[in-house]
Amino acid sequence: MQPTYSSSRILQPVRPWFVPFSLLVALILNYLPTSAWPWMPDWVALVIIFWSIREPRRAGMGFGFLLGLAMDVADASLMGQHALAYVLASYAAFSLSRRVLWFPLGLQALHVLPLLLIVQLVQFGVRAMPGVDLPGLTYFIGPFVGALLWWPLTFMLLLPQYQPLDRDANRPI
Amino acid sequence: MDHQPPPFFKRGPAPLARLSFYAALSLALIFIDSRFQTLELLRQGVSLFTHPMQQAAHVPVEFLQGGGSYFSSITRLQDENARLKRAQLDGAETLLRSRQLEVENERLRKLLDLKGRQKANGRVAEILYAARDPFSRRVIVNKGQQDKIIAGQPVVDDAGVIGQVTRVFPFVSEITLITDKDQAVPVQIVRNGLRSVVFGLGDGQLELRFMPSNADVQNGDLLVTSGLDGIFLSGLPVAKVVHIERDTSYSFARIYCVPVAGVENFGEVMVLDPPDTTPLPAQLTTEAASGAAAKSGAKPGAKKKRLKRE
Numbered sequence: 001m002q003p004t005y006s007s008s009r010i011l012q013p014v015r016p017w018f019v020p021f022s023l024l025v026a027l028i029l030n031y032l033p034t035s036a037w038p039w040m041p042d043w044v045a046l047v048i049i050f051w052s053i054r055e056p057r058r059a060g061m062g063f064g065f066l067l068g069l070a071m072d073v074a075d076a077s078l079m080g081q082h083a084l085a086y087v088l089a090s091y092a093a094f095s096l097s098r099r100v101l102w103f104p105l106g107l108q109a110l111h112v113l114p115l116l117l118i119v120q121l122v123q124f125g126v127r128a129m130p131g132v133d134l135p136g137l138t139y140f141i142g143p144f145v146g147a148l149l150w151w152p153l154t155f156m157l158l159l160p161q162y163q164p165l166d167r168d169a170n171r172p173i
Numbered sequence: 174m175d176h177q178p179p180p181f182f183k184r185g186p187a188p189l190a191r192l193s194f195y196a197a198l199s200l201a202l203i204f205i206d207s208r209f210q211t212l213e214l215l216r217q218g219v220s221l222f223t224h225p226m227q228q229a230a231h232v233p234v235e236f237l238q239g240g241g242s243y244f245s246s247i248t249r250l251q252d253e254n255a256r257l258k259r260a261q262l263d264g265a266e267t268l269l270r271s272r273q274l275e276v277e278n279e280r281l282r283k284l285l286d287l288k289g290r291q292k293a294n295g296r297v298a299e300i301l302y303a304a305r306d307p308f309s310r311r312v313i314v315n316k317g318q319q320d321k322i323i324a325g326q327p328v329v330d331d332a333g334v335i336g337q338v339t340r341v342f343p344f345v346s347e348i349t350l351i352t353d354k355d356q357a358v359p360v361q362i363v364r365n366g367l368r369s370v371v372f373g374l375g376d377g378q379l380e381l382r383f384m385p386s387n388a389d390v391q392n393g394d395l396l397v398t399s400g401l402d403g404i405f406l407s408g409l410p411v412a413k414v415v416h417i418e419r420d421t422s423y424s425f426a427r428i429y430c431v432p433v434a435g436v437e438n439f440g441e442v443m444v445l446d447p448p449d450t451t452p453l454p455a456q457l458t459t460e461a462a463s464g465a466a467a468k469s470g471a472k473p474g475a476k477k478k479r480l481k482r483e
Contacts, residue, residue, distance in 0.1 A: 024226075027226065028226055028229060028230045029230075030305075031223075031226055031227045031229075031230035031231075032230050032231075032234065033230075033231060033234055033302040033303070034305070035302070035303045035304070035305045035307075036303075038307065057182075060188075060191070061188075061191050061192060061195045062191075062195070064195070065195045065198065065199065068199070069202075069219055070219060070222065070223050073216050073219040073220050073223050074220075074223045074227055074305075075304055075305045075306045076304035076306055076309070076311050076313070076340070076347050077304070077306040077308070077309070078203055078206050078207055079202045079203065079205075079206035079212050079215070079216065080198075080199040080200065080201070080202030080203040080206060081199075081203060083195070083198075083199040083202065084196060084199035084200065084203065087192065087195040087196055087199060088192075088196065091188060091191075091192040094188055095188070126203055127308045129207075136307075139307055
């Protein structure tokens with residue numbers, strides 16, 4: 001096994017309510033009226049991929065499907081379009097989860113980028129079947145922005161797990 | 174035969190099984206939604222959950238906008254006030270005369286024994302946001318089933334037609350703009366009364382399709398609704414012709430138009446009540462019914478039926 005470039009800290013287990021809570025926050029971020037900015041990343045996809053990699057047994061395709069339906073209704077898009085994209089991305093993230101975490105964050109982001117592109121491509125494929133025009137290349141900027149956000153996202157979503165349970169001044173780590 | 178050791182942890186069904194289950198479910202939803210349009214109840218149910226969250230997401234944005242307008246300077250408001258007064262004066266003369274003309278027109282129509290023109294009634298609604306879906310052009314307004322909005326109602330702003338209600342949720346409804354791909358509006362040209370149908374192109378423009386190359390259409394022609402569809406009232410401005418390509422290698426001219434109304438603007442719109450449909454004579458009704466049964470697979474017929482049923 002390759003040695004990691006930097007030893008990662010031993011974290012507390014994730015609090016069970018924090019996973020659905022962060023997904024809900026991501027859904028609200030997606031609901032912000034940002035249709036004028038095509039480069040906005042798909043927050044729900046990003047957070048679902050994050051938890052599918054970090055905690056594959058707590059969050060995965062089920063959440064992806066439900067949040068996808070919520071996105072479809074709010075977006076006035078085809079029913080099941082987001083759901084399919086999130087389920088596929090979540091599965092891909094799940095199958096990558098064993099290896100991704102051995103890489104430093106930059107390489108992790110490179111692993112996440114194709115997953116985010118899958119989300120956009122699946123949606124484009126679904127909509128292209130009945131026949132629509134290409135929405136323009138700006139449609140595919142979002143995944144790149146999302147991959148860049150992997151650093152702050154990892155920090156923010158793991159922040160609750162960094163806190164020590166009991167404040168002990170003589171703790172070894 | 175090698176036996177697998179019993180799993181240490183309960184992990185539920187295998188990931189591949191879960192993937193195929195959810196993917197099959199999504200694909201089924203996609204198929205049903207795109208072919209049969211029977212998922213409106215599911216949509217409305219989910220919208221009861223998503224609508225409050227969307228409103229919560231819009232609160233900070235509205236707060237920022239409200240703050241911005243609070244600090245807008247008095248001079249700008251005064252300028253705007255003066256401009257609006259001038260515009261009202263400019264329009265007053267035509268408005269006064271149009272009232273008189275309408276009365277006169279009604280009298281003449283009575284003399285000719287024609288059915289009177291319908292008065293436009295409607296409800297004012299406010300555009301909340303544009304749907305995030307980059308593949309279509311739709312907006313969401315703040316009136317829904319609670320205000321007795323039904324699918325199919327035309328929507329106008331102060332300059333002309335902007336679209337049609339396509340989905341109704343309990344508190345909001347979704348309007349498909351006339352520039353949405355393949356959204357059709359039956360129109361006629363004001364100058365000579367030529368009838369046609371204008372289709373959205375999906376890129377902010379409209380196209381008059383199936384007009385012969387020698388059709389009497391000129392740049393700058395105003396298109397108004399013809400009212401033949403029984404959904405749009407007649408005489409509402411829709412679009413202006415901006416570009417005509419008459420290529421002899423095609424049997425039809427390519428005629429591009431831009432919408433008259435502020436289709437991409439945000440603000441208040443009017444959702445018009447659908448006109449009362451005149452019942453067809455008995456013989457025509459039976460003919461139409463048999464015709465519809467004969468080609469029930471035809472798409473336009475199916476669409477119209479759906480709108481009427483809703």
